[in-house]
């Protein structure tokens with residue numbers, strides 16, 4: 001068993017543990033901007049039409065909660081989160 005929640009070291013250990021991959025189904029996006037408000041480091045919106053732009057396909061662990069919430073609130077269900 002490896003410890004959970006204790007380590008504060010960053011750097012070499014990153015990339016191990018839980019990784020998250022984010023996928024957006026761009027054609028489904030209705031440009032509501034919810035995801036951008038919740039996780040602006042991960043999602044952006046196209047300036048012209050407001051359609052989602054994925055900034056970070058593999059967000060850092062501290063962003064995972066926000067990304068999950070974005071996926072839940074997205075009115076178009078256009079955000080898919082894969083965790084392993």
Ligand code: SF4
Nearest residue numbers: 029030032033035074
């Ligand atoms: S929350 Fe969903 S519909 Fe709204 S901009 Fe983001 S991906 Fe598009």
